[in-house]
Amino acid sequence: MTTWLVWASVAAMAMISAMALVALGVPYAVSGGSFVTKIHPATWFAVAAVVAAMIEGGGAGHRAAEIAVDHPGVIALGAAVVLVFVHTALVQHLPLSAIIDTFVLPILVFVAIGALDPASRRPIGTALHLFFAVNAIVGLVEYFTGWRLTPMYDVDGTIIHDWRSTAILGHPLNNAFATGCWLVMTATGGGRSMPLLLRIAAMSLASAALVAFGGRVAMILAFAIVAMAGALGASRVLAGRRFTLTDAAMAVAAVTVLAVVAIVAVDAGAADRLIQRFSDDSGSAGTRIAMFRIFADLGWEEFLFGPPPDLMIQAQRTWGITIGIESTEVAFVAFYGLIPALLLLSALGAYLFELVRATSRASLWPVAFFVVVMSASTGLSSKSTNLAFFTVMVMTMMPTVGASGRGAAPVAAAH
Secondary structure, eight states: OHHHHHHHHHHHHHHOOHHHHHHTTOOSSSSOSOTGGGSOHHHHHHHHHHHHHHHHTTOHHHHHHHHHHHOHHHHHHHHHHHHHHHHIIIIIOOOSHHHIIIIIHHHHHHHHHHTSOHHHHHHHHHHHHHHHHHHHHHHHHHHHHOOOSSOEEOTTSOEEOOSSOOTTTSSHHHHHHHHHHHHHHIIIIITTTSOHHHHHHHHHHHHHHHHHHTOHHHHHHHHHHHHHHHHHHHHHHHTTOOOOHHHHHHHHHHHHHHHHHHHHHHHTTTTHHHHHHHHOOTTHHHHHHHGGGGGTTOOHHHHHHOOOHHHHHHHHHHTTOOSOOSOHHHHHHHHHOHHHHHHHHHHHHHHHHHHHHHSOGGGHHHHHHHHHHHHTSSTTTSSOSHHHHHHHHHHHHSOOOSTTSOOOOOSSSOO
């Protein structure tokens, strides 16, 4: 039962985006509606999966004790979330659904997937590879045709028109983040079960889709991490690591083909809109500078423990911040105050470290990608399933070393 419920939760995260819910008439990401409609379906499935895992694993107390001993980072995040939850409800009076989907869902997913054996996790990882391939193809079709599978909605329910593809995940930046993760993971261990030619094809598809999704930070960072991982792998070959001539020939051919395709695509104008986005970011850079000014009129108590939400909303309007605070860390301070923000960020760091311990050191690559992209976007400061989806990807796609997941796999490109 646990396995099927985990599948249901993962499928809901992948297939039912916030924009899809709005399109279906559920006011998940727009104003109005009851509290129940503000919780993502994946969270409900994850709750059921954890309950099933506890029953099948000897009871809630037994499973909780195992998690406390084996995964203290998960407990740290859980404790921080409880404190922030109370602070938000009693002091800030902000919506609680954002905390549930953004931070509680990842913990539930970690516990539920952690209860599965490797043989049960592996098909989920394979299914995710297939999903990302289909999502990338849909994104490219949207990019070249102008058609949209999922409309993008503003908070008031109006449709936003944007050249960037929305694909299955519903929002360009969510797509860019997830596709960048897919590229990084496929290159650094997540594609280890694929034949080399198929892995190269998947990486090429992910690279092309990143252009369609228009996420500048995600695209540049993903390419940089893949290049660094490749350079480390090459250095090990130069130091005497054995390799096959077939693999070497395919790697050289892949680099050559990618370079030729990139040159032809740019020359044909396929990346013109992305290049334009680098030269004209529609005020995004100015927003990142202005976000630090919103604290100018705060007293020390408000800065440390969180200002009234109305005051912060007015400050954003005053400084022309209309698309949200594009830094998770700064937004945490703005919404919760410095002390709760530091507590939550520290616990989040412990949780990400726990993901590495639960798999292998190869997961440091996608974790680094996650941290930088979330730091340069609204990321975890607004309601999303990004952290939960990332948790699923790491725990089902990245290599796991040792029975308990505490391995010492080298941080390098895929074996």
